[in-house]
Amino acid sequence: MSTVPLHRLAHARAGDKGNRLNLALVAHREQDWPLLAREVTEARVLALFAHRGATAVRRHDLPGLRAFNFVIEDVLQGGVNGALNLDGHGKTLSYLLLGMPVETGAG
Template structure:
């Protein structure tokens, strides 16, 4: 199953850093998100697109995870030549992550 079947996401940016909040539709799915969607797995999913560290923050009271990805926007909004300088499409790309069957 794709991650998008149990969660939605929002993306923000600051300079060359992208932040993706991943929120479970149903709080009962949060433990699965916390177990399956690790910083390492997110890094593997994005590959060379993210050149820096990825830090995961857990927000269980909201059923959410927040991923802060450094060096992810080609230098940042004012320096990057990429089409999506704010990285807004990164949240959609994360939702394509394939989850193992439970």
């Protein structure tokens, strides 16, 4: 088994609405989509964002686009108008996801 950071296999974009974050994750290569489907689960993403207060994650699979959309609840500490942090919009949180280690199955 080999472990690599997610950014080696995919790129991401972030958007927000209130206290909800949307993260789009897109595989660089079509053949990596099944690996991402196995490794980047709702449970792992929720654990990754737990320190920010995330309460739920829903993953929407978009295999035709070799992508996923993650909707993460209560992660923006109240949203842009209520948060005291510097990134109330959540734009940089895609980098947190892209740092997640994934098992590639190759060694």
